[in-house]
Amino acid sequence: MDITRIEAAAERLRGNVRRTPLLSSAALDAIAGRRVLVKAECLQHTGSFKARGGWAAISALTAEERACGVIAYSSGNHAQGVARAARALGVHAVIVMPSDAPRSKIDGTRAYGAELVFYDRATGDREALGAGIAEERGLTLILPYDHPEVIAGQGTAGLEIAEQAAEMGVREAEVVVCCGGGGFTSGIALALEAHAPEMRVRPAEPTGFDDVARSLASGSKQFNAQTGGGLCDAILTPTPGTLTLPILSRLCGPGLVVEDDEVLRAMALAFRHLRLVVEPGGAVALASALFRPEAFEGHTAIATLSGGNVDPDVFRRALDLV
């Protein structure tokens, strides 16, 4: 994995994914005690940054692989990213999703024309299920984060952050990234290493699912005790990826960990001051920037708002805190 792969992905993505805005709000700056810029990936096609990795991975396939079709497992955002790219590029997509995924993510994936297969998050093994169907039907498996082209696609957001921050005169910053398996975080870290070397990437996770923070602190791969049941469905992965952890270890940290009620408060503040709909897993970085000011250095924090696919009942909980 290096910067040339990210730059090549950026070429393929041009015109097919959005250059999302880097926004700010004086009210959020006041809460954080420093300038906070947000990379609004909730405005990305499919409502999350996963449209980048999906497009990067599928556009890199050979004609033969495209003809056979692809399979992905996902709690819903990677699902939509893969399904959208697959449909646009004429590739059949099978998506394995937990049956308790947010309704908006299931409906969204279906709307992109994907074939859905459900499993029980508590008892099923999505990796085994996905690998089995891939084998049986000759499909190419598009892993959600442990995949070089997916990491490269997510990293294109890092190229944009470097460019947009420089346009604002910002060259030094801590860049907080909502972190599940580490694809988005490691992709952004590689992009910034090359294009904004004075920025440092900080992975952000919810309490109870802080495998990356603990892995970085301990120097060895750590696991979460549970893999479901949390508010932040998009980033509840069991452990850092095999490809991503070495990148995270070399370039990122220390990790930041926030409580679910802080995530809901960050969603409420994004509603009020940014007029953006952010899902829980996409608000973890903003919550860190706002509510862990002592954990940051420097004048500027940049937080990814990674996604905005949230069901109304969860959003209502955030509105109660406005």
Added chain:
Amino acid sequence: MDITRIEAAAERLRGNVRRTPLLSSAALDAIAGRRVLVKAECLQHTGSFKARGGWAAISALTAEERACGVIAYSSGNHAQGVARAARALGVHAVIVMPSDAPRSKIDGTRAYGAELVFYDRATGDREALGAGIAEERGLTLILPYDHPEVIAGQGTAGLEIAEQAAEMGVREAEVVVCCGGGGFTSGIALALEAHAPEMRVRPAEPTGFDDVARSLASGSKQFNAQTGGGLCDAILTPTPGTLTLPILSRLCGPGLVVEDDEVLRAMALAFRHLRLVVEPGGAVALASALFRPEAFEGHTAIATLSGGNVDPDVFRRALDLV
């Protein structure tokens, strides 16, 4: 009023207001039966396009006028636009607001450091109150729409629409604009007349407050029976402006009128498919594009999402419809 004034305002606004994105969603296209592009002014500083007109007006004042201060009356969005520009340019601002304005708008205006004066929307006369305070304290009155620089500032959004649509290959479109007194609508119409002559502007209003639609249809200035109590607080003006009506009559129409429940449904769809927070008065144009397809011609409708300053209790009503 002509295009040179809008272009001059655009120069003064550069770097001080946002170039907001022109977004789309396949799901919304499917509902409308044509391509729908949305100009996301809810992402503008202060949460509405009014930041444009406020900046244009205050930046056009003489040094002497700036030293004396300004006054504006507003249901809350013009208030914030004027207050933000005034603070940034070192001008004292007095804002006259209805006491039943949304909490978010009152708090936002206060946060920009303005001096607030409240009146009762049912019994008070904001124009007389504003003119009286202006006279007494020597303040310059920044009218919300019947003001050449305000119209020019709002028109800068039209320059962006012309440019952004052309980048997408769109030159012909019906451009639906949420319409109160007509400042935004007439400014955009003037900008498009010069830069996208194949586009036509359609004012959109809520039922019961369709003074502009009726004025255009009848050829003479019409009034609304009531001036308050509607869902769409931002655009409940009694009658078209003296400066704006001739522009609207020459360039715009016919008007579109939607029901409050359609406005709430448009807000719900913006939540789900665009991940944007839109206020009722800012969702009227999108509601028209989605739910009045028979009233449109051509392949593309462009709808302004004029603002996103909405209190949680109103937003919950929209979430019930997701």
